[in-house]
Amino acid sequence: MGNRPAELRRAITSVFEQEGADVEVVVVGNGADLPELPEGVTTVRLPENVGIPEGRNHGVRATKGDVVLFLDDDGWYRSTDLARHVRERFAAAPELGALSFRIADPDGGPDQRRHVPRLRVGDSRKSSVVTTFLGGACAIRRTAFEEGGGLPGEFFYAHEETDLAWRIMDAGYTIEYDAEAVMYHPAVAPTR
Template identity: 50%
Template structure:
């Protein structure tokens, strides 16, 4: 069997040169070498990179979605690939067999579109929000899911050829869900593989200044882009209620409300509602697209 060709994409804003170098060192130690490695400086200059690593320095921060699309385009220019692995620049591959494990998973399942890594801190702990299931359970238990983690994952290039890349409009927040829903609607599978680990320091999503606005705006865009019309108000109503219950600060709630209104009034790209059989498939996997 032909060995799968794997490309690595890393975004950085130039503020973590030590962590980036450590990550690149861990990539270089993999027992299945990456065919190509691309580092994108997202609105920032790049530090010196090791030989064999391609750097792209952008003058403007294009967000997670835009930056990953730039990395994907650069990887395509460098040569044919079967898989693309996206890694956070402050992550670390603590095992040398991550890429070979991914190759095995994809070789065993031709319809595997996305593999979501387990994100763990230095003590091996996985945050609840880093397990892509509603009922989290044991983070060491893998299986088929309906979404994936942005910090560490693998994408099938044949899948990307069919469904397209990241949603540029989103900039940051829910871009993984947008891609996941398109993959599921095209018949691809998403697997949470806890044996594939990216070590990552403990973080809170609210560390990003635009978190509340982007989360709300992009949640509305998800519904407008992908849900059958009857499910749009249900999905948005459920999330509005959950946000109201979970809200901890008046400033955060005001930013959320502004983002929600922005999502309602602004265009979000082409609308292509998922099929009802995809809704049923997601429901059977434990996460119907109303929550």
């Protein structure tokens, strides 16, 4: 967003602290100037805001990894073994196209049910097969992302994840909500 430099640094730090997996960090300035960032961060500066999905597409093009994790600038990873967990999940299941993470309140409040991408949410700490994922809290196998055609840039904001999810499933991949893969995000009222 360009107006949360402290939160962006926290997000980047949580990625660099990952253990047991190689990581690369790409930050997209989607019509926003980027603050000074730590060494090792690749930056992509877009002159105008092209929308969330197209901004993420630019970020994916700047990466090399087999699995891409998306993290919004106001979120961060709770544990240092998330990347290892994700790597192992994808290695164990070649048909797995995407993982949607559980979003937890860093202040200990309840998980927000609206962030669990399934009907009849029930227990947010229960993993399951799903038909969509959360764009700012997920991991996608690069081949699934590419076979699905990437995120629909023309959507600008909202529903881009579901569109790509269905194309990923059409390509023969599965999508799972993984309650053990946790991202912290401050609780936000859904009416914002």
